[in-house]
Amino acid sequence: MRIKLTSVMVDDQAKALGFYTGVLGFVTKHDIPVGEYRWITVVAPGRDDLELALEPNANPAGKAFQDAMFKQAIPIAAFETDDLAADFTRLKASGVVFTQEPMKAGPVSIAVCADTCGNLIQLYQAG
Amino acid sequence: MTGAAFRRLCVAREMLVSPAPRPASVRDVARTVGMSPFQFIRAFRAVFGETPYQVRTRARLDAARRLLALSDRSVTDVCFDVGFSSLGSFSDLFARRVGASPTAYRRRVRSGRADVAGDLQPGCLSLMAAAFAISEKRRDGD
Numbered sequence: 494m495r496i497k498l499t500s501v502m503v504d505d506q507a508k509a510l511g512f513y514t515g516v517l518g519f520v521t522k523h524d525i526p527v528g529e530y531r532w533i534t535v536v537a538p539g540r541d542d543l544e545l546a547l548e549p550n551a552n553p554a555g556k557a558f559q560d561a562m563f564k565q566a567i568p569i570a571a572f573e574t575d576d577l578a579a580d581f582t583r584l585k586a587s588g589v590v591f592t593q594e595p596m597k598a599g600p601v602s603i604a605v606c607a608d609t610c611g612n613l614i615q616l617y618q619a620g
Numbered sequence: 621m622t623g624a625a626f627r628r629l630c631v632a633r634e635m636l637v638s639p640a641p642r643p644a645s646v647r648d649v650a651r652t653v654g655m656s657p658f659q660f661i662r663a664f665r666a667v668f669g670e671t672p673y674q675v676r677t678r679a680r681l682d683a684a685r686r687l688l689a690l691s692d693r694s695v696t697d698v699c700f701d702v703g704f705s706s707l708g709s710f711s712d713l714f715a716r717r718v719g720a721s722p723t724a725y726r727r728r729v730r731s732g733r734a735d736v737a738g739d740l741q742p743g744c745l746s747l748m749a750a751a752f753a754i755s756e757k758r759r760d761g762d
Contacts, residue, residue: 504669504678505669505670505678508669508670512669523751525751525752525754525755526751526754527747527750527751529718529719530747531747531751532747532748532750532751532752546748548747549747551682563630564627564630566623566626588666589666590621590663590666590667591621592621592623592626607666607667607668608669609666609668609669609670610669611668
């Protein structure tokens with residue numbers, strides 16, 4: 494058994510795919526229409542070991558959870574980077590809003606940004 | 621963005637998506653959170669990926685879908701309940717976004733052919749099962 498798939502809820506799947514690929518730089522792995530929605534997963538470039546599903550937040554229970562976490566400024570997912578400073582500069586230049594600029598937190602550096610789909614995302618770099 | 625500015629935008633979004641009999645204008649919402657309309661729309665869009673108008677419209681259409689599927693309110697009542705003021709523009713917009721007129725949508729979800737719960741409240745992993753079933757069927761068809 495292994496961890497292969499995780500998900501974030503998004504308020505609009507097309508907008509989310511644009512942000513997660515076009516801005517963050519992930520790559521589309523699956524994009525299959527299912528009725529009004531789509532089964533969309535993205536992976537890091539060159540990596541196929543972990544997929545992130547962009548899940549519609551149309552379920553009111555999910556939406557309530559997502560909204561509450563967002564309002565409390567709590568990130569819902571975390572992505573590791575090898576160069577937080579470079580990613581911060583690049584993302585900020587493309588208009589991404591950071592609620593936490595890069596800071597040291599013990600053994601890691603972290604930053605938190607809005608994913609434009611109703612979530613805050615934590616970026617972190619070890620060391 | 622400062623914590624205070626972030627919190628103000630969250631308050632603004634709540635105002636925009638909450639159903640109200642006399643909804644505040646975007647200008648009013650901006651004023652309430654202490655920003656100029658220009659500043660407000662720009663900051664809102666950067667955080668939420670859509671303008672305040674778009675977020676409000678999405679919330680209204682979602683509410684309309686639920687009412688059409690689950691209540692017996694007339695289409696006209698649904699239109700006004702969720703905050704639209706013109707039946708014509710509501711019906712046009714609904715048809716464009718949902719792919720069926722309000723009446724046709726109601727008929728479809730009630731005909732039993734659509735899975736009402738699944739349609740209104742999709743679960744992520746149930747989408748995966750459905751997606752792979754669909755792509756399998758497509759492959760078999762080739």
